Amino acid sequence: MPSLGRTLAARILLAVLGIVVVTLAVGFALFARLTSQTADTRAIEQASGIAVTLGRVPQVAEEIVRGDPSHVLPALGSQVRTATGASYVVIIDRTGVRYSHPNPALIGQRIEEPVVALDGLVHTGIDEGSLGRSANARAPIVDASGRSVGEVSVGILESEVGVRLNAEVLDIALYAGIALALGVAASLLLARAIKRVTFGVEPAEIVALMQEREAMLHGIREGVLAVDAKGAINVLNDEARRLLGIATTGLGGRVEDVLPAGRLRRIVTGELEGTDLVAVTDEHLLVLNRMPVLVAGRNAGWVVTIRDRTELEALVRQLDSMESLSTALRAQEHEFSNRLHVLSVLLELGEVDEATRYSRELQAETALASEEIRAHVGSPVIAALLLAKMTVAAERDVVVRLDPASRLAAGSDDDLPVVTVLGNLIDNAVDAVADDPDSAGRHPRGEVVVRVERTADALELTVTDSGPGIPDDRLDDVFLDGYSTKEPRGAMRRGVGLALVHRLVTRAGGTIGASSPGGARFEVRLPVRVHEGVS
Structure with missing residues (x-):
């Protein structure tokens, strides 16, 4: 449990209190200053009004001229002071002699400053008099002829102004207390609302969760892409950016703007539904799973996990090919064993001539296919590929043969993905023929014809089979990721081979097309570079 000083509620409370207290303190200081200045101004105006009014009373001027023999002026000054609330009212003649003063001992004495x-x-200001600091006003005492015969000095002491100011400050303090209480209540309500939104997690815990989230997202080997309910990407780790080929950050952008049109984008947006959906890019074979995200029963978007199955799929296909080849070799092993037994028995019987003839027949039969291929295909790699495919296909009762019109010189396949492209096309054709239910009972079940030819500027590959063919309305779909009319075999995914072939051919700058004149027919054209010194 975090300490009080570290909880979200305490932090908000302290922040609000600090803001309110500082604001009130600054406001109070400004108010006090303005109020003090206003109070001084009002006191000076009040003192000035009293002094001017008293200075214009004819009796005051008359008593000043006569020297106030009846001592009327002290009583008059006292009455005015009591009636107006002034701190002092001093009546002074031309020579500076006081005729009234709150302190009777000073009456009859001269003032120190000039009149x-x-x-x-009328002279006003703040005066440091005998009674203390005060707002002071000095107005002339005018006789009937308009001549100044003295002055009236009226002052309001600072203590009197302070009393008024303190009364107003109490009101301000009350308002400040109410504002502070409202701030505390608002901060508590705000903290509660924020904690409800953050599921009660404190800021320090949120920081730790964010750090752990970033470390986890960028440390795992799977790609993770999260999209909010509006279709904007808000999570994209490094592995996802690498697998999807996103050069920019991608965060904040819409899926339609970041990913190109195609199967991959349709899987991410949810147009294609299912588990372990396959998408092929120029570099990778990806397996994607899309899961919706629900928060408190409402749709918050979805998360897509991305796994790179390129190497694994290649290994699975290689293993499948090796199994097929090993099955074919086991069958041939039995056949060769039978042939060796025949030769052994002929030799034991002394039929040397018959054994020699039988051996020559076997040799001619074995070398016939190899010599026919090497006569048309100069590349040893492609020749070996064709021989291997013929052997494997024969075990499935499918004939693979080379078109006599094929012509390919050695070295024509340099820097081109011929083996992968041709191998996948032959495998697909053999599967189509062997799995065709209409060919059941026939021997052989069907055939696959391969044509390889080098023209002046391109390498042309054609693979034709006698299988069921491709529906006319699906000819444009055969190269899409995941499209297949076959059932999955083992761990090998269907609908990937032709998509890979299409991408390899496109990347090499070539073209590939499909047609169905009877069975299926695939035509590939791969441009070749003319090496220097070769015309």
Whole structure:
């Protein structure tokens, strides 16, 4: 359990309190300053009004001129001070003698500063007088002729202004307390709402989860691609970017904008449904699984896992070929054993001439197919491929033969994927013939004709079979990933061979086409480079 200072609620509470307190403190300081300035201004205006009014009272001027023999002015000043709330009201003659003062001991004494209001003007300001700091106003005392005979000094002490200010500050403090309480309540509600959205996970735990998530996503060997409900990619690890061939980050982009049109995009978007769906790219054979993501019962998008099965699929196909070849070799082993037994018995019986003749027949039969292929195909690799395919096909009662019009010189297949392309096409043709239910009971079940020819600028491969052919409305689909009319055999996936052939041919700059004149017919054209020095 995280400590109080580290919980989300505590952090939000402290942040809100800090903001509120700082805001209130700054606001209070500004308010106090403005209020103080306003209070001083108001006090000066009040003092000025009192001084001007009292200075224009005829009795005051008359008593000043007569020297106030009846001592009327002290009582008058006291009455005015009491009535207006001023801190002091001092009446002074032209010579600076005080005729009224809150402190009776100072009445009759001269002031230390000059009498400034004799110029007929009102002088205001903050005065450091005998009673303390005050807002002060000095107005002239004018007689009937308009002559200044003295001045009235009225002041409002700072303590009096402070009392008024304190009364207003209490109201401000009350409002600040209410604002602080509202801030605390809002912060608690906000923290609760955030924790509800984050499923009660604290910020430190969220950071740890994010770090673990990034380490996991970029550390696994499988590609992971996550798409939100709007179709935008929000998770794409390094392996997925490598397998899908996405050079840019891809994050935030829509699937339709990041992936090219085709089977791969249809699987990611969910147009094609199923488990372990196969897609072939220019570089990889991929197996994809798409799973929807539901959060609290609502659709939050989907996650696609991507596995690279290129090497594994190649090994499975090689193993399948080796099994087929080993089966053919085992059958031939029995046949050769029978032939050896015949030769052994003929020699034991002393039929040397018959044994010699029989041996020559076997040799001629064995060498016939090899010599026929080598007469038309100069490339030893392709010749060996054709012989191997003939042997394997024979065990499935299918005849593979080379078209007599084939012509291929040695070296014509350099830098071209001829073996892979031709091998896959022959395998597909043999499967189509051997699995054709209409050929059951016939011997042989059918044949596959291979034609290989080198023209001036291209290598042309043609594979034709006598199988059931391809429906006219599916001729454009035979090269799509996953399309197949055959049942899966073992761990080898169907619908991959022709897609791989198509990509190999396209990558080499060639073309491949399919037709169905009777059985299936595939025509491949691979451009060849003319080497220097060769015309």
